[in-house]
Amino acid sequence: MNTIRRRLLGAVPVILGISFLIFLLMHIAPGDPVSLLLGDDATPADIERTRREWGLDQPIVVQYLDFLSRAVRGDFGKSLKFNEPVLKLVWERLPATIELGFASMLVAILIAVPLGVYSAIKHNSLLDHAGMSVALIGVSLPNFWLGIMLIYFLGGQLNLLPVAGRIEYGMEVPPITRLYLVDTLLAGNFPAFWSAFKHLLMPAFTLGTSLAAIMTRIARSSVLEVMRQDFITTARAKGVSEKVVIWRHILRNAMITIVTILGLQLGALLSGSVITETVFSFPGIGDLLIQSISARDYRLTQVLILFFAIMYFVVNMLVDVLYSVIDPRIKF
Amino acid sequence: MLSFRYLKIWIGGAILLLLLVSGVAAPLLAPRDPQAQTLEDRLRPPRWTENGSPAYLLGTDNLGRDMLSRIIYGSRISLIVGATTVFLAGFIGCLLGAVAGYFGDITDEIVNKVSEIFLAFPFLLIAIAIMAFLGQGVLNLILALMLSRWVQYCRVVRGEVLSLRERDFVTAAKALGGKDFYVLFRHVVPNTVASVTVIATFAMAIVIISEASLSFLGLGVPAHIPTWGSMLSEGRSYINRAPWLTIFPGLAIFITVFGINLLGDGLRDIFDPKLRRQR
Numbered sequence: 001m002n003t004i005r006r007r008l009l010g011a012v013p014v015i016l017g018i019s020f021l022i023f024l025l026m027h028i029a030p031g032d033p034v035s036l037l038l039g040d041d042a043t044p045a046d047i048e049r050t051r052r053e054w055g056l057d058q059p060i061v062v063q064y065l066d067f068l069s070r071a072v073r074g075d076f077g078k079s080l081k082f083n084e085p086v087l088k089l090v091w092e093r094l095p096a097t098i099e100l101g102f103a104s105m106l107v108a109i110l111i112a113v114p115l116g117v118y119s120a121i122k123h124n125s126l127l128d129h130a131g132m133s134v135a136l137i138g139v140s141l142p143n144f145w146l147g148i149m150l151i152y153f154l155g156g157q158l159n160l161l162p163v164a165g166r167i168e169y170g171m172e173v174p175p176i177t178r179l180y181l182v183d184t185l186l187a188g189n190f191p192a193f194w195s196a197f198k199h200l201l202m203p204a205f206t207l208g209t210s211l212a213a214i215m216t217r218i219a220r221s222s223v224l225e226v227m228r229q230d231f232i233t234t235a236r237a238k239g240v241s242e243k244v245v246i247w248r249h250i251l252r253n254a255m256i257t258i259v260t261i262l263g264l265q266l267g268a269l270l271s272g273s274v275i276t277e278t279v280f281s282f283p284g285i286g287d288l289l290i291q292s293i294s295a296r297d298y299r300l301t302q303v304l305i306l307f308f309a310i311m312y313f314v315v316n317m318l319v320d321v322l323y324s325v326i327d328p329r330i331k332f
Numbered sequence: 333m334l335s336f337r338y339l340k341i342w343i344g345g346a347i348l349l350l351l352l353v354s355g356v357a358a359p360l361l362a363p364r365d366p367q368a369q370t371l372e373d374r375l376r377p378p379r380w381t382e383n384g385s386p387a388y389l390l391g392t393d394n395l396g397r398d399m400l401s402r403i404i405y406g407s408r409i410s411l412i413v414g415a416t417t418v419f420l421a422g423f424i425g426c427l428l429g430a431v432a433g434y435f436g437d438i439t440d441e442i443v444n445k446v447s448e449i450f451l452a453f454p455f456l457l458i459a460i461a462i463m464a465f466l467g468q469g470v471l472n473l474i475l476a477l478m479l480s481r482w483v484q485y486c487r488v489v490r491g492e493v494l495s496l497r498e499r500d501f502v503t504a505a506k507a508l509g510g511k512d513f514y515v516l517f518r519h520v521v522p523n524t525v526a527s528v529t530v531i532a533t534f535a536m537a538i539v540i541i542s543e544a545s546l547s548f549l550g551l552g553v554p555a556h557i558p559t560w561g562s563m564l565s566e567g568r569s570y571i572n573r574a575p576w577l578t579i580f581p582g583l584a585i586f587i588t589v590f591g592i593n594l595l596g597d598g599l600r601d602i603f604d605p606k607l608r609r610q611r
Contacts, residue, residue, distance in 0.1 A: 017449040022461060029465035136597065140590035142541050144548050145582035148568055156572045271456035275545055279568075290549055293464040305461045309453050 107208025116219025138213025263319025347591020425485025433493030
């Protein structure tokens with residue numbers, strides 16, 4: 001527990017730094033957000049009144065402190081575009097992004113771990129080269145393009161999968177966890193589950209492949225590294241079967257690096273979700289971010305970016321903690 | 333495996349050269365003006381298909397603009413943004429990393445704290461945030477991508493300098509009366525060139541994809557400049573009627589990034605002794 005508490009405390013200055021940078025960005029933005037929002041018809045008096053209402057007439061440090069003190073109380077103000085509390089909007093959209101994130105991660109693991117491990121075990125074989133070429137292709141594929149191509153072939157030409165949204169229009173999902181796959185199962189509504197599953201497939205595959213490409217290489221190189229250690233030779237020398245050597249000795253040790261990278265890649269997954277959600281009109285917070293930017297809803301944009309940063313930070317911290325579970329040698 | 337390794341560098345280098353030539357000589361190579369609209373020829377498919385016109389090899393877009401010319405001109409933005417960002421981010425990152433690693437103490441601490449803040453963001457998000465508030469534009473785009481990429485150089489160079497500064501040749505240079513900055517930039521930094529080259533190559537690939545992603549999201553350069561990302565974004569609405577509007581710009585991005593990654597891979601194989609041992 002001590003470790004987590006210490007890490008949390010260490011995170012405070014970083015999060016403060018991030019929030020201040022984002023706050024500053026909004027103020028160096030060209031154009032006045034108020035006149036942009038109110039449009040050309042607004043009178044100077046209207047603009048002045050709104051500025052005062054939002055506290056924009058105060059010095060920047062006062063505004064920042066005010067923002068912070070509200071943020072601590074969970075009050076991030078109202079979105080200008082949606083005219084709803086920002087926190088409520090984020091809360092409603094977050095489960096979609098989480099569901100997409102987990103599904104993509106699963107896709108990535110299912111592709112990367114077997115491919116990487118197999119390439120390493122058979123390294124320098126034709127299969128190894130083929131696997132690494134596939135990974136290189138994966139890293140180089142812009143995922144928004146892959147998404148559009150999937151929409152074209154699987155959605156348009158073959159008409160196999162739905163191309164947008166989270167579930168078929170009109171299907172009811174009880175709001176329990178707001179993760180559609182979980183909620184539909186809990187409600188025993190299998191047609192809705194199937195629909196949500198089908199809607200998730202293409203976005204998860206799109207986002208998952210870019211991650212898989214990176215992870216395959218990491219998995220391969222970390223397995224290769226472990227395979228060269230003396231304790232593997234020892235295990236083989238004392239007659240342990242190859243299966244046990246691979247599963248118990250090599251994989252368990254290689255997993256440390258793989259989990260680290262997995263954690264670090266969650267950041268890429270988060271920013272990737274912005275693009276993937278936009279391509280598939282998937283109603284998560286990435287899609288919300290782009291909507292808020294195009295509506296110049298600065299307040300919502302600010303909170304969303306801050307939210308992404310904090311999420312990334314927290315996830316990285318969790319990964320650190322996870323290490324000590326996988327590898328008992330690591331103590332904080 | 334030596335030949336295979338060089339093969340990567342040759343193919344990757346050739347693709348990078350192609351990008352360079354196409355960007356620099358775009359006015360000579362492009363068959364038409366990328367902005368010229370021929371409305372009667374709108375949404376023409378590529379030449380080899382049923383309704384294709386011999387005048388347009390890769391077809392035309394919804395305003396009757398020649399796709400091939402737009403793709404050739406689009407390479408300019410990828411090239412300019414990619415090269416400038418990689419160079420500037422490399423310069424800043426290496427400088428800060430070298431100074432932090434060599435002098436240590438408070439300098440190191442400050443540089444570390446600042447880079448920690450930048451590392452706390454997923455890098456594309458930094459770029460999205462900056463573009464969201466600063467607005468579209470080539471300079472803003474370069475600034476946004478640069479701010480999100482310098483940290484990587486900084487970290488690697490700092491790490492290398494930390495170990496290099498303890499080496500005998502550095503002590504010797506100092507013993508001969510070399511001033512700190514002289515020793516750092518004449519003796520220490522040149523030894524980091526191999527790693528920096530590899531990072532820069534991969535960074536170029538990442539920057540090109542990021543530029544395309546930002547342009548796709550409408551957060552890149554202004555709409556009137558043709559870029560691969562914005563072409564994809566415009567073509568998306570015609571995906572079922574005119575798939576070539578999205579297929580070709582995407583292929584251009586893919587081939588370019590693939591080539592640069594291949595080059596980076598090849599360079600790393602040669603420069604990284606640790607990896608060489610693994611082969």
